[in-house]
Amino acid sequence: MTEQSTTAPETARPTRTAAVLLGATLLTTGLVAGVYFCFAVAIMPGLGHVDDRTFIDVLQQVNKRIENPVFFACFFGAPILGVISIVQTRKLGHTEANRWIIAGVALAFVGMLITIGGNIPLNNKLRDAGDPAKIADPAKLRDDVENAWIAWNTARTLAATAALATLTRATHLLPRTSHTSHTS
Numbered sequence: 001m002t003e004q005s006t007t008a009p010e011t012a013r014p015t016r017t018a019a020v021l022l023g024a025t026l027l028t029t030g031l032v033a034g035v036y037f038c039f040a041v042a043i044m045p046g047l048g049h050v051d052d053r054t055f056i057d058v059l060q061q062v063n064k065r066i067e068n069p070v071f072f073a074c075f076f077g078a079p080i081l082g083v084i085s086i087v088q089t090r091k092l093g094h095t096e097a098n099r100w101i102i103a104g105v106a107l108a109f110v111g112m113l114i115t116i117g118g119n120i121p122l123n124n125k126l127r128d129a130g131d132p133a134k135i136a137d138p139a140k141l142r143d144d145v146e147n148a149w150i151a152w153n154t155a156r157t158l159a160a161t162a163a164l165a166t167l168t169r170a171t172h173l174l175p176r177t178s179h180t181s182h183t184s
Contacts, residue, residue, distance in 0.1 A: 018092055019174055021085040022101065026167045028078035029108050033160035035071070036111070040157050044150050052138035055146070056126055063123040075115075079108050082167075089174065100170035107163035111156040118152030 082105035089098040
């Protein structure tokens, strides 16, 4: 006699773990995408209307403060959790969800690489200029940084948002529990 498929506690736990890992990946990716988005739609447009020294000073201050454990936990945690999530869902055989997670993690890495290769060098250029009140030509420094920084930020915002979308799709494909058929 064959019983109906039921949730087996021994198989439900790995799927629950995979769902939690994917959820944590989604959350941290979303928080990072939100930071980039906030720069794109509020901070940089707001700074577009201030004088050069204020622009430099504010970005120097933001760049100092963003280097903190909470931001780093999300910035580095998102791809790390994503890779762990890939391994977990692959072990469980959730192929379609796994493909979407791989795409999301790849896009998150693109956003991270854009930040490291594009935005951070510009942040460092601002930092290395020193006290905004003592910069000989703040307009030139701003011209050297502002538009390029905005372009890099737009690119990483798009990559992080696409990562968020693909990870969201993966959450809809990952089963909530595993089912096992039992035969007698």
